[in-house]
Amino acid sequence: MKLRLIRHATLWLNYAGVQFLIDPMFSDQGINPPIVNTTNERRNPLVSLPISSEEMLALSPDAIIVTHLHPDHWDVAAKEALNKETALYCQPGNDSEFTASADGLSRRRYDMVQGSSKCAG
Numbered sequence: 001m002k003l004r005l006i007r008h009a010t011l012w013l014n015y016a017g018v019q020f021l022i023d024p025m026f027s028d029q030g031i032n033p034p035i036v037n038t039t040n041e042r043r044n045p046l047v048s049l050p051i052s053s054e055e056m057l058a059l060s061p062d063a064i065i066v067t068h069l070h071p072d073h074w075d076v077a078a079k080e081a082l083n084k085e086t087a088l089y090c091q092p093g094n095d096s097e098f099t100a101s102a103d104g105l106s107r108r109r110y111d112m113v114q115g116s117s118k119c120a121g
Contacts, residue, residue: 007049009073012059021061024078025071026053032071044072053081063087069094 004012009023030043049056064086066074074097088098 006051006056007047008045009067012056012061019059019062020065021056021063021082022065023067023073024064024082025073025075026056026077026081027075028077031077032075035072053077057081057083061086063089065089066094066098067091069097 001016002014006012008025010025011020011022013020013022025045026049027045029045029048032044034041034043061082064082066088068074068091090098
């Protein structure tokens with residue numbers, strides 16, 4: 001197993017030969033507003049990606065995992081950049097975010113349910 005911190009919550013995991021991209025946030029530094037309900041006024045992300053989003057996509061993730069829908073774990077830039085055919089795992093109840101999009105494309109989306117994977121879309 002190899003785990004690489006990309007930035008904030010974005011991780012690259014190689015496990016048993018499978019490449020996972022976890023909580024992708026591809027926005028440019030400072031493009032997003034500060035985290036809601038905090039006293040910190042710094043715009044997010046706080047730092048630039050260590051590699052370009054194009055370089056990261058060239059690594060071709062086999063699957064994407066989105067732990068929750070906060071914009072610092074799944075942002076518009078990642079949503080637009082990532083291949084819509086890549087399997088995506090998310091929390092039950094988040095499926096509407098992933099099964100329909102403005103461009104009419106659907107993602108293969110799977111719920112992260114203890115002991116099983118349920119496919120929708």
